[in-house]
Amino acid sequence: MxxxxxxxxxxxxxxxxxxxxxxxxxxxxxxxxxxxxxxxxxxxxxxxxxxKNKEELLKAMQDHVREQLMELLENTIQSCSNSNSPYLLVQMGKSYVMFFIKNPHYFPFLCSQLCMEINLSMDDDGTKNFPPFELFKTTAFHVLREMGLPEDKLKDTIISMFATVHGLASITTMKNVHYDEDWETKIEDIIWNK
Amino acid sequence: MxxxxxxxxxxxxxxxxxxxxxxxxxxxxxxxxxxxxxxxxxxxxxxxxxxKNKEELLKAMQDHVREQLMELLENTIQSCSNSNSPYLLVQMGKSYVMFFIKNPHYFPFLCSQLCMEINLSMDDDGTKNFPPFELFKTTAFHVLREMGLPEDKLKDTIISMFATVHGLASITTMKNVHYDEDWETKIEDIIWNK
DNA sequence: AGGCTAAACTTGACACTGTAAAGATAATCA
DNA sequence: TGATTATCTTTACAGTGTCAAGTTTAGCCT
Missing domain, CATH: 1.10.10 (Arc Repressor Mutant, subunit A)
Structure with missing residues (x-):
């Protein structure tokens, strides 16, 4: 035809x-x-x-999905009235988790240890880094400083916060987890709990 | 021959x-x-x-590795003098993270979203659950109650703590992370930071 | 002891994978 | 227009999981 x-x-x-x-x-x-x-x-x-090969297509696909996630996080920052409030960090965390809850297969795909590169060393050297973490790091630095958090606690706090959010995404995208409750607010509570 | x-x-x-x-x-x-x-x-x-097939062998392998992790966690509980101290939870977290840092390939293997079943619903129904989380949950319930944490905060706190530890394991087993610092104490700091 | 049965293993086959080489088609540009 | 080059097809091959059929042998029963 x-x-x-x-x-x-x-x-x-x-x-x-x-x-x-x-x-x-x-x-x-x-x-x-x-x-x-x-x-x-x-x-x-x-x-x-x-x-070039299968791996290269997968990378291009990851780039695309990662950009969607970045857009979501940037929108979250934009739409937050008070950009100095810790509330912003919670909102970013919520967006991060919800992104993966809505598409559970994205998590192992995007965050597979195999290809993911993350730089915890806080120095802003040119090292390649997972962009969503980089964005969270930069934002958190700003917010936490404004809150008066002592300088020597900044680094560990940021890693700890991101680990919580990232771990929450990992856990909520697993097999047996059901979303019968109001996860949007639930996640907020769990992150606030820090 | x-x-x-x-x-x-x-x-x-x-x-x-x-x-x-x-x-x-x-x-x-x-x-x-x-x-x-x-x-x-x-x-x-x-x-x-x-x-029966490849999947069944992989499951048996996971069982084996998971038992190693469980032994480590149980030893950690045994060797902690004060079983009511929050220090115990930090030690369990540290053991959890170090287990995967020492064998990075174990994390995606053992915790792949595909097969892993986790039950966040705190009710002790018979639902299958990831044993390390089950053990952490039980221990944390005990410890946090002794600490006087209000009953309605228990659940979220436990999920939040485990998410932090699990997320930390996820992050530290990635590609670009180097362990040039003293991670044993570093991890401790990050978990305490909660 | 001798023989039967069933478990443990081998062999061969098939469909599906990624990938490379060589050929076909068509768009672009001199 | 004609040559070049990017895009796509065809064919081929090695590696994968899995099944069916055959081979070996351990262990049990009489």
Missing amino acids: TNKPYHHGNLRNSLIEAGIKLINQEGTRQFSLRKVAVLCGVSHAAPYSHF | TNKPYHHGNLRNSLIEAGIKLINQEGTRQFSLRKVAVLCGVSHAAPYSHF
């Missing part, structure tokens, strides 16, 4: 989107290059015109 | 041990049934005499 053109036209982006959709539906484990190719109506080797 | 007997004799356990060694050296991604079979000097289909 529809005479498919030989050239797809927008294959690179299509592969990224189809790949993410696949992760969302079947999880990281079920992901395969050939499935994604089929989803895009293209031969199994076509992806190699746009990505 | 050495005429291998047709029957391995202890294949089930050998597969589990060889599998764990493989995870430790090459990571979860590189794990394969056939590699483990070769490591045990046995044909590629031999594992199917002892495990």
Whole structure:
């Protein structure tokens, strides 16, 4: 019927989107290059015109998802009236956790120890760092200083706060967890509890 | 030379041990049934005499590693003089994190969202639960009550504490993290910071 | 002791994976 | 227009999980 053109036209982006959709539906484990190719109506080797290998496509997909998360966190900062209040940090934490609760497969996909790089050393050297953590770190530095937290406690406090939020995301995206309660406020309580 | 007997004799356990060694050296991604079979000097289909499929072997391996972690946590409880002190919880947290720092590949392997079941609902129903969390929960309930923490804050506090420790394990087992500092005491500080 | 049964293992096959090489098509640019 | 080059297809191969059928042997029963 529809005479498919030989050239797809927008294959690179299509592969990224189809790949993410696949992760969302079947999880990281079920992901395969050939499935994604089929989803895009293209031969199994076509992806190699746009990505060096499977790993490179996965990285591009992670970039895309990570950017969504970054947008969410930046919006959270924007829409917070008082940018010096500790309330902002709680809101960022809530956004972070809710992002993964809404798409549980994103967590192991985006935060797999294999590829994730995180820099806890607080010095702002040029070391590559997980952007959401970098953003949280910068914001928290500002907020906590304004609150009058002693300088020598800043670093540990920030790591501790991020660990709590990140761990909460890890735990709430597991198998047996059910979201029958009002998680939005629940998460807020748990983070405040610090 | 050495005429291998047709029957391995202890294949089930050998597969589990060889599998764990493989995870430790090459990571979860590189794990394969056939590699483990070769490591045990046995044909590629031999594992199917002892495990229904790959997934079942992985589960048995996880059981084994999880038991190691449980032993460590139980020892930590035993060797703590004052079993009512919040210091005990910090020590448990430290043991938890150090366990994974010493074997980074264990974290994604043992805590992969795919198979891990965790029950945050605090009610002691018969629901399957991640044993290390169950142990931490029980201990923390006791300790925090003794400390006089109000009853309605117990649940959130325990989840928050475990999230911090678990998140810290997640973060410290990532790619770019270097352990040039004295992590043993560092981790202690971060947990105390709560 | 001798033989039967069932467990433990091997062999061979199949479908599915990632990836490389070589060829086909079509868009772009001189 | 014609050549170049990016994009896609086809074919091929090694590695994977899994199953079915055959082989070996341990252990039990009479």
